[in-house]
Amino acid sequence: xxxxxVKGFFREKKKGKPGAAKKSNKSASCGSDVVxxxxxxxxxxxxxxxxxxxxxxxxxxxxxxxxxxxxxxxxRLERWxxxxxxxxxxxxxxxxxxxxxxxxxxxxxxxxx
Amino acid sequence: xxxxxxxGLLQRKQATYQxxxxxxxxxxxxxxxxxxxQIYFARLHLMRTMLYSxxxxxxxxxxxxxxxxLEQGKECIIVGTLYKxxxxxxxxxxxxxxxxxxxxxVQPRNFLHSDDYLVxxxxxxxxxxxxxxxxxxxxxxxxxxxxxxxETGAGDFELEDVLEAxxxxxxxxxxxxxxxxxxxxxxxxxxxxxSANPLHFQLxxxxxTGHLGGEKEQGMAAQIVQVVIAGNSVEIGRGxxxxxxxxxxxxxxxxxxxxxxxxxxxxxxAGIPVDIMPGEADPANFALPQQPLHRCLFPGSAAFNTxxxxxxxxxxxxDDVRFLGTSGQNIDxxxxxxxxxxxxxxxxxxxxWRHIAPTAPNTLGCYPFTDRDPxxxxxxxxxxxxxxxxxxxxxxxxxxxxxVVRLVCIPKFAETGTAVMLNLRNLECHALTFGSQFxx
Numbered sequence: 001x002x003x004x005x006v007k008g009f010f011r012e013k014k015k016g017k018p019g020a021a022k023k024s025n026k027s028a029s030c031g032s033d034v035v036x037x038x039x040x041x042x043x044x045x046x047x048x049x050x051x052x053x054x055x056x057x058x059x060x061x062x063x064x065x066x067x068x069x070x071x072x073x074x075x076r077l078e079r080w081x082x083x084x085x086x087x088x089x090x091x092x093x094x095x096x097x098x099x100x101x102x103x104x105x106x107x108x109x110x111x112x113x
Numbered sequence: 114x115x116x117x118x119x120x121g122l123l124q125r126k127q128a129t130y131q132x133x134x135x136x137x138x139x140x141x142x143x144x145x146x147x148x149x150x151q152i153y154f155a156r157l158h159l160m161r162t163m164l165y166s167x168x169x170x171x172x173x174x175x176x177x178x179x180x181x182x183l184e185q186g187k188e189c190i191i192v193g194t195l196y197k198x199x200x201x202x203x204x205x206x207x208x209x210x211x212x213x214x215x216x217x218x219v220q221p222r223n224f225l226h227s228d229d230y231l232v233x234x235x236x237x238x239x240x241x242x243x244x245x246x247x248x249x250x251x252x253x254x255x256x257x258x259x260x261x262x263x264e265t266g267a268g269d270f271e272l273e274d275v276l277e278a279x280x281x282x283x284x285x286x287x288x289x290x291x292x293x294x295x296x297x298x299x300x301x302x303x304x305x306x307x308s309a310n311p312l313h314f315q316l317x318x319x320x321x322t323g324h325l326g327g328e329k330e331q332g333m334a335a336q337i338v339q340v341v342i343a344g345n346s347v348e349i350g351r352g353x354x355x356x357x358x359x360x361x362x363x364x365x366x367x368x369x370x371x372x373x374x375x376x377x378x379x380x381x382x383a384g385i386p387v388d389i390m391p392g393e394a395d396p397a398n399f400a401l402p403q404q405p406l407h408r409c410l411f412p413g414s415a416a417f418n419t420x421x422x423x424x425x426x427x428x429x430x431x432d433d434v435r436f437l438g439t440s441g442q443n444i445d446x447x448x449x450x451x452x453x454x455x456x457x458x459x460x461x462x463x464x465x466w467r468h469i470a471p472t473a474p475n476t477l478g479c480y481p482f483t484d485r486d487p488x489x490x491x492x493x494x495x496x497x498x499x500x501x502x503x504x505x506x507x508x509x510x511x512x513x514x515x516x517v518v519r520l521v522c523i524p525k526f527a528e529t530g531t532a533v534m535l536n537l538r539n540l541e542c543h544a545l546t547f548g549s550q551f552x553x
Binding site for chain 1: 145146147148150151154155158162236237481483484
């Protein structure tokens with residue numbers, strides 16, 4: 001019941017990148033694309049830069065990737081370090097974003113779930 | 114400690130001790146609002162990596178896949194955490210259900226039902242298990258296993274074979290070497306309880322410190338190198354713990370059991386190294402791993418360096434013999450949610466599943482670790498004990514790689530007056546019973 005309500009609420013569009021969900025991948029990552037609420041559309045222009053840019057997109061994909069475990073309750077750097085410790089080879093780009101560029105530490109669902 | 118005797122002084126034997134409790138301490142952990150999904154993920158990852166390494170020797174020709182990757186009719190191996198759906202398992206939601214019968218909500222001691230079924234779960238999904246191989250009465254939620262089978266038309270997984278983790282690696286140590294040295298296990302002292310006889314505990318203390326008996330008994334006592342108290346050492350009256358403000362007389366009643374225990378512990382610590390573990394009834398935290406009882410509770414005994422307050426579960430090495438054990442909460446929880454002919458069978462199962470407390474955090478309180486699972490057994494112990502059981506029971510089990518483990522169930526001292534003596538040389542156990550009634 002809840003899922004059909006949410007699906008209608010958010011518009012999903014396929015990313016166009018091939019292999020987003022390959023069978024040969026051990027992880028089944030769900031990357032659903034944004035996430036633009038109709039309520040935020042003002043004057044028929046989409047408010048894309050709310051708090052969310054390309055870097056955040058990469059981090060959100062990292063959050064959603066099930067191979068690295070649940071994301072709620074941990075901050076992203078800790079989750080990256082845990083994935084590293086377990087030998088899961090998390091993408092180095094995520095580590096860079098979190099350490100060097102001081103991107104948002106908190107996961108996608110922080111405070112919302 | 115020396116005892117005067119005609120032939121000269123009797124010296125107590127000594128053994129080298131090394132504590133392995135570091136993994137059970139939670140002082141360095143911080144709670145950031147994480148849920149139990151994190152510890153389940155850590156457990157699954159840890160055990161799945163280990164099971165994958167065993168697959169080539171078990172069934173090398175079969176592919177392994179995730180639950181989501183199952184194809185109908187194709188034989189494969191899946192690894193995941195078991196979840197047992199139990200009809201009678203008490204749920205907190207029962208309190209809010211509309212139909213409330215007159216009978217109390219949680220009644221039976223054992224929640225098994227013939228309709229229970231098992232489900233295998235990993236990060237990608239879950240699948241119901243069918244087949245007579247995996248008995249729901251044996252397994253519990255939280256065990257990680259590898260299963261061989263195929264998906265049926267109905268979407269269930271038809272089982273053909275099961276692989277458990279098996280006993281972990283054990284360091285080889287020749288047995289029957291050296292001299293007789295004894296470790297004494299006791300649990301369920303329940304000091305302060307109305308049913309426990311304080312005389313029995315005093316007799317026990319006097320015997321092991323060598324204050325009783327003639328030369329022969331003192332000689333036996335001199336061979337004791339370590340005492341382990343496995344939980345439930347005090348019993349504080351339930352009437353005092355119902356949340357009301359206590360008057361000064363009640364407050365002193367609250368602390369009397371601990372003070373009495375401290376006096377007796379300092380008598381033991383004066384002569385023998387003693388390890389005390391917290392149990393369910395002790396003034397320690399509720400969730401496993403229980404942290405060591407605080408030193409301020411034992412002002413007299415803590416002055417001795419032979420006094421050690423330990424965690425529950427407790428792991429240590431004595432003369433290179435590895436010990437591992439708990440105060441009973443893990444085995445008692447298994448007894449509520451699964452079936453076996455005796456408690457030793459539960460002990461054996463936890464060893465073969467390589468996990469001390471598989472039902473944590475499902476039905477057993479547990480700290481929400483995020484990146485490790487301290488209950489995973491990495492090295493096989495030589496002695497695996499559990500405290501606060503109904504009677505003394507012991508057996509030896511053997512692993513596929515030549516591992517040998519002595520299993521010991523320690524009885525409640527307050528009820529049975531029995532402690533366990535284990536010989537380090539050959540790992541044989543016998544009972545040490547104290548009574549004060551004599552039929553004559």
